[in-house]
Amino acid sequence: RVQTTHGAIPNRAIVIPRFGTVSPWASKATDIAHQCGLDVLRIERGICYQWSAKRTLSPEQERILQTSLFDRMTEIIIASYEEANALYQTLPDRPFTRIDVIGMGQKALDDANQALGLALSADEITYLEENFKRLGRNPSDVELIMFAQANSEHCRHKIFNASWTIDGQNQEHSLFAMIRNTHRLQPKGTVVAYSDNSAIMEGCEADVWSSTGPAGQYRTKRTLVHTLMKVETHNHPTAIAPFQGAATGSGGEIRDEGATGIGGKPKAGLTGFSVSNLHIPGTNLSWEQKPYGKPERIATPLQIMIDGPLGGAAFNNEFGRPNLGGYFRVFEQTIAGKRRGYHKPIMIAGGIGAIEDIHTHKKPILDGDLLIQLGGPGMRIGMGGGTASSMATGTNTADLDFDSVQRGNPEIERRAQEVINQCRSLGENNPIVSIHDVGAGGLSNAFPELADSAKLGAQFELRKIPLEESGMSPAEIWCNESQERYVIAIHAKDLERFASICERERCPYAVVGHTTQDRQLQLHDQQQSTNSDQRYPIDMPMEVLLGKPPKMHRDVQSTHEQFAPINCNDIDLKMAIEAVLQQPTVASKSFLITIGDRTVGGLNSRDPFVGPWQVPVADCAVTTMDYHGYRGEAMSMGERTPVALFNKNFKI
Secondary structure (H helix, E strand, C coil): CCCCCCCCCEEEEEEECCCCCCCCHHHHHHHHHHHHHCCCCCCCCCCEEECCCCCCCHHHHHHHHHHCCCCCEEEEEEHHHHHHHHHCCCCCCCCCECCCHHCCCCCCCCHHHHHCCCCCCCCHHHHHHHHHHHHHHCCCCHHHHHHHHCCHEEEEECCCCCCEEEEEEEECCHHHHHHHHHHHHCCCCEEEECCCEEEEEEEEEEHHHHHECCCCCEEEEEEEEEEEEEEECHHHHHHCCCCHHHHHHHHHHHHHHHHHCCCCCEEEEEEEEEEEECCCCCCCCCCCCCCCCCCCCCCCCCCCHHHHHHHHHHHHHHHHHCCEEEEEEEEEEEEEEEEEECCEEEEEEEEEEEEEEEHHHCCCCCCCCCEEECCCCCCCCCCCCHHHCCCCCCCCCHHHHHHCCCCCCCHHHHHHHHHHHHHHHHHCCCCCEEEECCCCHHHHHHHHHHHHCCCEEEEEEEHHHHCCCCCCHHHHHHCCCCCCCEEEEEEEHHHHHHHHHHHHHHCEEEEEEEEECCEEEEECCCCCCCCCCCCCEEEEEHHHHHHHCCCCCECCCCCCCCCCCCCCCCCCHHHHHHHHHHHCCCCCCCHHHHHCCCCCCCEECCCCCCCCEEEEECCEEECCCCCHHHHCCCCCCCCCCHHHHHHHHHCC
16 A cells, blocks of 8 residues: 655646556566465556646646556556555445336336447337336346447448349349358368458368476377468457457457357468558658548557557567468558548468367357456456447447557467367367357347357356446446456366366456256346346347347448549650659558567468568468468468459459
8 A cells, every 4th residue: 555645846747556456567567466476455557647848737638648647548647656545445346227118108118228238229219118018117227238339330241241222223242242152162171260350261180289287298199280360350449459459359350260160270360451541741742642631549550560560570479379371451542533542551460370170160159158258357348349340430439449449468368369279279178168258249249149159048146247347337347348358168167177277377367157948147146135126237138149130121222423534645654653652551561560479379481571681571471280280371461452443343
């Protein structure tokens, strides 16, 4: 505890973790202290910044300066050391609220939709009103947030699964059906596609290196190993907070690989970025017009390209995975009177991994199986990420946008992956029945998805969910998107063995609930009395949560743009060559490559640099299947989306 008597001092800011929270640094430091036999309850860290100025700063100038010193999602600024004592206070739990659908009908849902940033469509609001009136009760805010996350565009791909009418003609297939059609026509070499957290392609026999037995001795075994592959985007968080957005984008993709089948192993990653013109200070580039403007809370393209790649590289390396590929495009033009660009960026995180043949498919979940959270504790971060990323940029409030950004802790994710690796090393005795990563929507999306995959219901205990923050409401506990978490189903008889693996790897876990034959999702709060209205934050039929909300339909008309002919007569060839080579899309990508260790893991055979001068022009990244043979995988990525503005047939 802080014992100093110093009061507030001018030109000073003390940055500490947000009151009521325990920082990841504190968790690790306290754990190390306990392992060393030190009798401490908690070690926490703060940073004191002191500055001097030629003249007294105005309150607004001080505010701007302080904003750059801390992450307001996880930290606060205090004026004196005495205030830091509040770090060790426990905040009281907050209750959930009910939305008066019975009394106010649709208006109550409309108000909640706006206040909570749920991104519900009019059809979904009508669907909820009808179902809760049929159930004869008012929904809780926990149930509405859970429904919104589980049925968001981010999680359900409503636009990709929508039916379409184009120029008055009903289309036979949805966008997703057209994408899946490629696999239907050419399924050769595919083990899993469009049905799990990653795709799996046929591999070959390789030496698998893993530890076995109580002593943890490492041995190799020859077995059939397949290749995992996954790519996803993390655009909205990267637009709001580039470093953390890109870091947790890579972290989420890594978890998808680990949560494939009943346990995969990530091997190598890629990251990609599309942004608008950079407007680097001191440059005068011919293609950069006057800045068009953007929502204030969105980072500039330059900020995104300074911090975003660092975030992706940092998480990959700290987890223990090399980043070996990707792409970078800068595009912003006025075409046919419309400004086109990437003010809301594209941030792509992807990679490849390995999975043994016996682990490629999840096992059937049975009635009574235990539902476990594996990984880090929950905090009030990443609230509403699935719905926020599903809304049009600029339609959300700044606070809701910032709330939706997660924070990464790659060390905890590494520990969780080691638990998965140990389970994999048991071969046919792998205790994992089914596994999913916790992403958009947090536990509110992951646990119901796990139970619904077996056509079962589930019962959960709210107070068994591990937390590192006090004073959270049931909605914040159930729906936050704290990273580095997986949900796992195991048979009750395997709990002791699974627990011993977690303890060996020092990875937190908690048995939060179990599956039930009754298709009802219940979240129970044991701190509430039997007759309390607060006893069940969730008591919802699975068919209402994940049934068949109204399907989206899009009725659109084709547009036919008129483009001015390209005139090449007045182009100076030398100036044109210089301009093309200066364009960031064409220029050297070394600054995106040298920021990370590309040898971590020991299975990298080809990284982006080529030849004695180490020029970043490799056509692909190559990894090996094991440490002995010559078999491996090649990974490459390309894109040319701006071409679609002129000819939709040539964009791929």
